[in-house]
Amino acid sequence: MDEEVGGNALRLAGEVFVPGAAQLVSGNIGSGILHNLLAGVAGVALVSTGVAPVLGSLAILGVKLNSYASATSGRSLWDLTLGGTREEDGLRAERPSRATSPGKPSPAAP
Numbered sequence: 586m587d588e589e590v591g592g593n594a595l596r597l598a599g600e601v602f603v604p605g606a607a608q609l610v611s612g613n614i615g616s617g618i619l620h621n622l623l624a625g626v627a628g629v630a631l632v633s634t635g636v637a638p639v640l641g642s643l644a645i646l647g648v649k650l651n652s653y654a655s656a657t658s659g660r661s662l663w664d665l666t667l668g669g670t671r672e673e674d675g676l677r678a679e680r681p682s683r684a685t686s687p688g689k690p691s692p693a694a695p
Contacts, residue, residue, distance in 0.1 A: 620648055
């Protein structure tokens with residue numbers, strides 16, 4: 586358990602300085618680079634041009650939080666906050682069944 590806490594602390598400290606660092610530390614190179622590029626684009630497009638520095642700063646913070654959340658839990662920030670239930674959590678998602686009995690045609694889509 587101490588190794589997990591130390592790894593999470595390293596991921597969090599990395600995110601303070603480099604967006605996507607948590608993903609890079611976890612070995613998710615592609616995702617780490619993508620998070621870094623997204624934060625860079627938000628910084629250049631919104632913060633440095635003076636268009637919306639507060640919105641740009643919040644976008645960068647969101648990218649950093651998403652990187653850390655997905656590196657530590659395996660789920661994106663969207664899944665953790667607004668994504669609803671997931672089958673991996675032991676909660677069964679309700680899905681309509683499209684199975685038909687043999688010999689019966691499937692219902693036509695509207």
